[in-house]
Amino acid sequence: MDVELTLPDEPVTLAPGVPTRVPVQLRNPYAGSLDLRVFLARGRAERWATVDPAGLRLGPGETAEVTVVLRTPPEQPPSSSLVPFTVHAEEAATGEPAGFATALLKVALPVPVTGKLVPKEGPSHEYDLRLANDTRVQAPLRVTAELDPPAGSVTVEPDAVLLDPGQAAVVAIRAKPRRPFSGSPRSFAVVVKVSDAYDPDREPFLTEVATGKRKPRVPTAVLFTTAIVLAVGASTAILLTGDHDFLPFGKKAATSTTAPVAKVTIGKPYALVDVFPHKGADGGRGVADAALAKLQAAGMPVRLVDSLASDTLADDPDGYWVLLQDGFGSPPAAEQYCAQWRSVAPKCKVTS
Incomplete structure (x- = not known):
């Protein structure tokens, strides 16, 4: 049977x-x-x-x-x-x-860690990797992250974690994918891996992926409109003057220089007070200026920065006006600043 x-x-x-x-x-x-x-x-x-x-x-x-x-x-x-x-x-x-x-x-050896990659609230590509050890053994872990495609930068803090049995931890992942100058929005992925700190050849315990898109600094429509305007202007000049010398194929191209965008340096740690997207007819500047004036009237030392002028601040998708204060000697000093002005700036938080 x-x-x-x-x-x-x-x-x-x-x-x-x-x-x-x-x-x-x-x-x-x-x-x-x-x-x-x-x-x-x-x-x-x-x-x-x-x-x-x-x-x-x-x-x-x-x-x-x-x-x-x-x-x-x-x-x-x-x-x-x-x-x-x-x-x-x-x-x-x-x-x-x-x-x-x-x-x-x-x-087989037990997998000593579970985890999930969770986006942080806010405008930037920042994530929390939430880890937990549900086994009975201690777990020494190494956390790495990379961008795909590898254009830009990504930081992990801390990049080494020792998880005791039953313990949990949060690792901060901060990505800054490079922004294309023009064309279509570019997709990217942040790939985070958690491995055995003492056995680099062992397969990762955990792999988490977050995806997003970076918009170009200059939209395609703007480039297209600019090209049309230049073409119409050149045609009009030829008809009126008969002079072809200003065209690029009529003479040697003249060496031209473009004034570089003024960069703004931001020291770390800094206190992030408020953020305003580049939206509306004035690109959000009016709302940001009004908030700045209100805080300064209360006596709060603060400055307004355009995220597009900084390599430190996130600027996705179209940039932000950022109210902040830097120049602190340590994170506790920045925390004290936020605590002092919490009544007029409730969103104040420290970034290091």
């Missing part, structure tokens, strides 16, 4: 001391009902296994599922060797064999 037993095709991976549930499907292909007992053959896996339920009744053509729960001792050493285990079914009344199936298992 052969009852059909089905086990997973892939090897079952066990972590020391952690219960792992393996489904076993049984099918009765016969016309009569069967009362069965399910158990594991003698061997190493049998000592780690319990079957739930250990007995069942299958009607004609009926299919059911039981679970083999495998749990190794916590001190069981990991091994890459594959160990076979066999699940048997026999008739409960007579002990007559009814069928069996074999699968493979291995004991």
Whole structure:
């Protein structure tokens, strides 16, 4: 008599001391009902296994599922060797064999960390990587991040974490993907990996990915409009003067210089007071100036900075007017500044 037993095709991976549930499907292909007992053959896996339920009744053509729960001792050493285990079914009344199936298992190191990459509130590409250690062993971790495509910069703070059992931690990820000058918005991804701090060759415990888009500094429509205006102007000049010398193919191109955009340096740590997007007819400047005047009238030292003029501030998608104050000797000094002016600047927070 052969009852059909089905086990997973892939090897079952066990972590020391952690219960792992393996489904076993049984099918009765016969016309009569069967009362069965399910158990594991003698061997190493049998000592780690319990079957739930250990007995069942299958009607004609009926299919059911039981679970083999495998749990190794916590001190069981990991091994890459594959160990076979066999699940048997026999008739409960007579002990007559009814069928069996074999699968493979291995004991691997437990993955000591779980985590999730969560975007922070605000305009910039900043994320919190929230980690937790739900195992019984200490987890020394190394956190790395990179941009795809690799244009721009990304920082991780802290990049090394020691997580005790039951402990949680938050790692700050700050990305600054390079902004295209023109054309279509460019997609990017921030890829964050959490690995064993002492075994760089081991596969990462965790990989999290965040995606986004960077808008160009000059929209395509603006470039197209500018090109049309220049072409019309050149055609008009030719018709009126008959002079072709100003055209690029009429004479050698003259060397021209463009005044560079004035960059603004921002020292860290700094206190971020408020942010206003570049929106509206005046690009948001009026609202930002009004907020600046209100704070200065209250006696608060603060300055207004255009994020497009700074390599420190995020400027996605179209840039921001940022109220901030820098020049602090330490993060506690910046925290004290925010605490002092909290009544007039409730959004004040320290960035280091």
